[in-house]
Amino acid sequence: MPVDYIPRIQAKYAQEGYPAYKWVVNSDLPPWQPLRRPLSTSRLGLVASGGIYIAGQVAFHYKDDTSWRVIPTDVKTTDLRATHFAYDLADARQDPNVVFPIDTLRGLVSEGVIGALAANAYTFMGGIYSARRVQQELAPQLLERLLAEHIDAVLFVPV
Amino acid sequence: MSSALDITRAVNPPRAVFLDYPLGHTTGKPHEPALQREILLQALEAFSSLTEPGSIKMLPFRWSDDQAWQATAQRGADDRRPRYDTPQYQTDEDRRRAEAAGS
Secondary structure: OOOOHHHHHHHHHOOOOOOOOOOOOOOOOOOOOOOOHHHHHHHHEEEOOOOOEEOOOOOOOOOOOOEEEEEEEEOHHHHHEEEEOOOOHHHHHHHHHOOHHHHHHHHHHOOOOOOOEEEEEEEEEEOOOOHHHHHHHHHHHHHHHHOOOOOOEEEEEEO | EOHHHHHHHHHHOOOEEEEOOOOOOOOOOOOHHHHHHHHHHHHHHHHHHHHOOOEEEEOOOOOOOHHHHHHHHHOOOOOOOOOOOOOOOOOOHHHHHHHHHHO
């Protein structure tokens, strides 16, 4: 059976003495936009929350860091780094594609499955306890950047 | 993508693809490009196959035969690090490069 993470997080917050974990529940029907063109002629964006940065960039901190990084989609995979407090980083540090599938996506572009990638991908460190700050700060900033990439669709890769 | 089904159901995005792997492997296993490619191909296929807002496509891949990792994850092994409020570099070299770039 898939792991139930919400009860685990509730227990963790209680154990650490935080106020009760109030996870986001979106009951309304989500907005829906069908793809306007086949994926093979689409430009695809990538946003990932596993704390990926490029060597030389400032790394994420772990206390409600709402910053984001720009990762050009022609980045050298060996220049990618991972930092996060809430998951085991061992495999992401061995092969960033497990949480930031850049080689996989580039391969699918070469194969013609995807038309193109956006010029830049965007990453953040998703362990942010303030949903309000995500909604009011991080998400609008990412949206503005994504719109400027002129993409047809975006792949979100959470951890 | 998602590897946390209960959280994704609560978030209720327009479309989602669930991969039942341990956290930190949302798009595959390390150094297995053929598997990573298959995962992403099946995930991207959801752009055309999912037609109802809020749908979640379940991918068929299993992390291991016995899925023992699930019991460990459900118990909640304490694998979180402290929530430091300064940048946490993967290597000291990263820190030096970032600090040099900032000056």
